[in-house]
Amino acid sequence: xxxxxxxxxxxxxxxxxxxxxxxxxxxxxxxxxxxxxxxxxxxxxxxxxxxxxxxxxxxxxxxxxxxxxxxxxxxxxxxxxxxxxxxxxxxxxxxxxxxxxxxxxxxxxxxxxxxxxxxxxxxxxxxxxxxxxxxxxxxxxxxxxxxxxxxxxx
Numbered sequence: 639x640x641x642x643x644x645x646x647x648x649x650x651x652x653x654x655x656x657x658x659x660x661x662x663x664x665x666x667x668x669x670x671x672x673x674x675x676x677x678x679x680x681x682x683x684x685x686x687x688x689x690x691x692x693x694x695x696x697x698x699x700x701x702x703x704x705x706x707x708x709x710x711x712x713x714x715x716x717x718x719x720x721x722x723x724x725x726x727x728x729x730x731x732x733x734x735x736x737x738x739x740x741x742x743x744x745x746x747x748x749x750x751x752x753x754x755x756x757x758x759x760x761x762x763x764x765x766x767x768x769x770x771x772x773x774x775x776x777x778x779x780x781x782x783x784x785x786x787x788x789x790x791x792x
Contacts, residue, residue: 670743682735
């Protein structure tokens with residue numbers, strides 16, 4: 639138990655976790671903005687479109703970085719949109735502001751490499767470039783293991 643406590647008392651950078659400076663680096667924030675821009679989603683509750691956010695984007699990202707590194711950043715409210723379903727019902731979709739999407743994407747870009755190192759190669763859920771289609775071989779392997787275990791129990 640002591641080794642676990644020692645491991646978690648080490649600074650995040652020594653554990654391989656990205657620091658706030660890395661998450662809020664100008665390069666990471668700009669790359670995050672480009673991904674959000676390329677996605678071209680709907681405006682959030684502030685009604686700022688992707689195109690409008692692109693005006694003065696350098697200034698906006700500089701301000702966003704300063705909010706992040708000083709820990710004054712707070713995510714804004716969400717805009718609720720109800721999408722019709724095939725069965726006649728509706729599904730609620732909450733849309734964040736462009737600014738919040740940039741922060742979320744920047745965090746994703748910084749954290750994904752850390753988590754990817756820790757996942758098993760047979761893990762496919764919610765991972766980039768992986769999904770149901772790529773997990774079939776792994777599923778067969780798990781099914782075979784379960785079948786062998788059932789034989790051993792009988």
